[in-house]
Amino acid sequence: MTRTSTAGAADTANAADTTVTAATAETGQGGSGTWRTRIRRAIRAFSRPEPWKRGPLLAATALLLGLLLLLHPRIPNRIGGIGSLVESLLPWLGLFVPVLLAAGLWRRSASAVVALLLPVAVWLNLFGGLLTDKSHSGGDLTVVSHNVGAENPDPSGTARDLAASGADLLALEEITPRARGAYEKELAKTYPHHTVQGTVGLWSKLPLSDTRPVDTQQDVGPLGDTKPADVKLASNRALRTTVATDQGPLAVYVAHLGSVRVMPRSGFWTESRDRNAQALAEAVAAERNERVVLLGDLNGTTDDRAFAGITSRLHSVQDAAGDGFGFSWPARFPVARIDQILVRGVQPASAWTLPATGSDHLPVAAGISW
Structure with missing residues (x-):
């Protein structure tokens, strides 16, 4: 009777251990299990x-x-x-x-x-x-583009910040007659060569030649001019010039295309901008210089079909050599890159955005090499 009881107790204990082990494995408390x-x-x-x-x-x-x-x-x-x-x-x-x-x-x-x-x-x-950083060191020329803002409260401070960027070429858009003098005064020492055509301008450390305005057929928007009377912009919003470099001539375009608006009845209004984009594309298509740089506020991203005529001939430095999306507008919380640097015949080395100025846009910059 004693042996039988002992054996039965052992069998019971073994069965209990088996049950506990199985339960442990099932509940996931068994380490690697x-x-x-x-x-x-x-x-x-x-x-x-x-x-x-x-x-x-x-x-x-x-x-x-x-x-x-x-x-x-x-x-x-x-x-x-x-x-x-x-x-x-x-x-x-x-x-x-x-x-x-x-x-x-x-x-x-x-x-x-x-x-x-x-x-x-x-x-x-x-x-x-x-999502990856495609930039690399080097670059023969640094270019910067900035919509300085018609209502910029401190154009002199903006000019000083841009001059400190070290850019060889500095393109400005939305220059008002009231602020033009401030930009010319502050940038004169760093950039001995410059041209202003209407509301766009280019400041350069290298000589400029063959400068002319580019007709982009700018029209008034559906709501009229929403800016105050003292900052209304002149009609010309694009230019073309030749920059003399050690490697030969470089054709540079500076452009500010028409605005876009979201309207309750008509939706996303882009008629003026699209017409400007088409005219600019035709000008770039007629450009005979192999090396071309386009700097400007295009009021749209390169994903927008409206720029197909431009992006089929020029490619974005941000896509080729940037780090991230490079959003440039609005400056406080950028959600889109509508300020563009597009090139042909040169190699993008890097692309980035500069710190905010008194404008509602961030400046965009790029290094290019031959």
């Missing part, structure tokens, strides 16, 4: 039909987001300029991905999570290259 248990549970959960049936609206939204990114050139512009508006804010559509992912995980929807692969893949294909 933790992640294996969780993986097995996840596989079992996703192999069931319920997670795939949950969140159909979330899955459809994720697919629509991917298609919007993929097919944005096909969005019509006839209805309130919606195509250009979407393309102006295209990188920000990626913010919907983590929102949809969180919602999919909360709903435990396998279909919604898998559907997000489409917008993620398309977004990375469009903008993934901007």
Whole structure:
């Protein structure tokens, strides 16, 4: 009787140990078994039909987001300029991905999570290259472009900040007659050569020649001139000049294209800007110099279809040699790069934005090499 009782007690203890071990492995408290248990549970959960049936609206939204990114050139512009508006804010559509992912995980929807692969893949294909620093040292020429702002309260301070940037070429847009003297006075010592054509100008450490205005057919916007009378701008908003460098002539364009507005009835109004962009594209297409630099406030991003005529002939230094998106407007919280430096026949070395001045735009800069 004693032996039998002892054996029975041992068997009971062994069975209890086995139960505890199994429970420990199942609850994930067994060290290396933790992640294996969780993986097995996840596989079992996703192999069931319920997670795939949950969140159909979330899955459809994720697919629509991917298609919007993929097919944005096909969005019509006839209805309130919606195509250009979407393309102006295209990188920000990626913010919907983590929102949809969180919602999919909360709903435990396998279909919604898998559907997000489409917008993620398309977004990375469009903008993934901007997430890395592509700049490198060197560069034969430093160029800066800045919309100094018609209502800039301190044009002299802005001029001093820009002169301290070390730029060889300095393009300014939105120069008012009232502020022109301040810019010319503050920049004269650093830049012995300059030209101002209407509201745009170029200051240079190198000689300039063959300077002329470029007709971009500027029209008045649908709301008229919204600026105060004492800062109304002259009509000419683009110029072309030749810079004499040690490596030969460099054609430089400085431009400020028409404004865009979001209007309650007509939507995203871009008529004036688009007409300016087309005229500027024609001028660049007729340029015979192999080396070209375009500096200016284009009032749009290079993703916007309105600039296809320009971007088919010139390429963005930010895309080729920048670090990040290089957003330049508005200065307090930049959401878009509408101030551009585009080149042809030269090699972008680096691209960056400068600290804010008294303008509502950030200055943009680039180093280029031969």
